[in-house]
Amino acid sequence: MVNKMMYNWKSWWRSLNKSNNFIIKLGVSVLLVGLAFRLLYNRSDFSPVSHTPFLENAQISAPTVISVDSQENTDQIPAQEYGTESIYSEGMCNIFIGDWVPYQGEPVYTNRSCGYIEDHQNCMKNGRPDTGYLYWRWKPRGCDLPRLDAERFLELMRNKSWAFIGDSISRNHVQSFLCVLSTVEKAVEVYHDENYKSRRWIFPLSNFTVSVIWSPFLAQAAIFEDINGVSTSEIELHLDILDKNWTEQYNSLDYMIISVGKWFIKTAIYYENNTILGCHSCPKRNFTDLGFNFAYRKIMRNVFDYITASNHKGTIFYRTTTPDHFEDGEWFSGGSCKRKVPVKKGEFELSEVNKILRDIELEEFEKASIKASENRVNLKLFDVNPLSLLRPDGHPGPYRFFQPFAKDKNAKVINDCLHWCLPGPIDSWNDLLMELVVNG
Numbered sequence: 001m002v003n004k005m006m007y008n009w010k011s012w013w014r015s016l017n018k019s020n021n022f023i024i025k026l027g028v029s030v031l032l033v034g035l036a037f038r039l040l041y042n043r044s045d046f047s048p049v050s051h052t053p054f055l056e057n058a059q060i061s062a063p064t065v066i067s068v069d070s071q072e073n074t075d076q077i078p079a080q081e082y083g084t085e086s087i088y089s090e091g092m093c094n095i096f097i098g099d100w101v102p103y104q105g106e107p108v109y110t111n112r113s114c115g116y117i118e119d120h121q122n123c124m125k126n127g128r129p130d131t132g133y134l135y136w137r138w139k140p141r142g143c144d145l146p147r148l149d150a151e152r153f154l155e156l157m158r159n160k161s162w163a164f165i166g167d168s169i170s171r172n173h174v175q176s177f178l179c180v181l182s183t184v185e186k187a188v189e190v191y192h193d194e195n196y197k198s199r200r201w202i203f204p205l206s207n208f209t210v211s212v213i214w215s216p217f218l219a220q221a222a223i224f225e226d227i228n229g230v231s232t233s234e235i236e237l238h239l240d241i242l243d244k245n246w247t248e249q250y251n252s253l254d255y256m257i258i259s260v261g262k263w264f265i266k267t268a269i270y271y272e273n274n275t276i277l278g279c280h281s282c283p284k285r286n287f288t289d290l291g292f293n294f295a296y297r298k299i300m301r302n303v304f305d306y307i308t309a310s311n312h313k314g315t316i317f318y319r320t321t322t323p324d325h326f327e328d329g330e331w332f333s334g335g336s337c338k339r340k341v342p343v344k345k346g347e348f349e350l351s352e353v354n355k356i357l358r359d360i361e362l363e364e365f366e367k368a369s370i371k372a373s374e375n376r377v378n379l380k381l382f383d384v385n386p387l388s389l390l391r392p393d394g395h396p397g398p399y400r401f402f403q404p405f406a407k408d409k410n411a412k413v414i415n416d417c418l419h420w421c422l423p424g425p426i427d428s429w430n431d432l433l434m435e436l437v438v439n440g
Ligand SMILES: *[C@@H]1O[C@H](CO)[C@@H](O)[C@H](O)[C@H]1NC(C)=O
Pocket: 111, 112, 122, 124, 125
């Protein structure tokens, strides 16, 4: 058993060299710590890694800090409804409220026709055996949502630029976006940073620029992780300084989709005025544990203040954080996502952490949207959280890896129930974007 774990852990580790993905890195940190604890229990002279940004800490420390927020909301209308309904005026169709309905047609692209899909999300290539998850379409209640018309979209976007700003889910989305548009015209990569985290493409015929900008906190952060995701020190997060990675490009962009979330759960030390204010999940340090909700709210506020005061003439979407769907455990403790069909509303609960992130986003967005309209800044909520919650069937699960069961059909593989298979449910996000661009 232990040997097998070690074996799997090693192959997992190797696969990381190509990975920029945070959750997997977290997974390894946890595994490391898990192994360390295992040893700790058997041998008292072994000391566990103390500075790795693993999620376990977050979950242990979270309830003490966040109980006020989370309890307040338990008796209210489910989070997936109240945010959007108040933002849309009466009589308008809220395209974010609806159902997944069976769809007879083929997906717009395949793993063969689209070359922008990163291996970890290429579920077909990696051997996911079922394909039923591809045959669903998002149907808003009270109106129809047409497919993104790539030809028309590219024409509308002539000479324009878009950026997807955030973490690996933004990267997941940009790939889907490029795949859908590349049915008409192939995008050419014109820039990438050293680790392919920030990238830019141009559609030459339409002179349309698409970027993905790596900024997992939206704020300035020093991250002490090596390429394997092993952290040598806590993240130093400056709550009062926005990340130049996106602010430097902000004025030159016509459209933005901004979204973050899960990185906030990592162990971090919080700074303001370059002075330590406290931390999240740092029991060994003599700092006040402020909880990740504290940092999330502060940074959301700063981001929205920046946007609403900016005089920007383009369109800025704030995309709500997407839920994960681990069942029977967390990602570090054997959790998986084995479902093969969507669920109905109410059948899958947002996890506590996701709920906290979502509540903060909605509260801060609502305040910001008032300021935005006063200042004529076009800030919109791109509220894909509720519709994504209904798609536990859309994640790679074990098929994050190439043919994970080829050698051993009982192999123990850590599941990815956070990112999305491509093609897959998030292709619908593009249909929603087109609707918002054309009619929104
Ligand atoms: C696409 O997926 C199929 C399995 O559905 C696989 O045989 C093929 O190699 C994949 N091709 C690419 C280019 O990913």
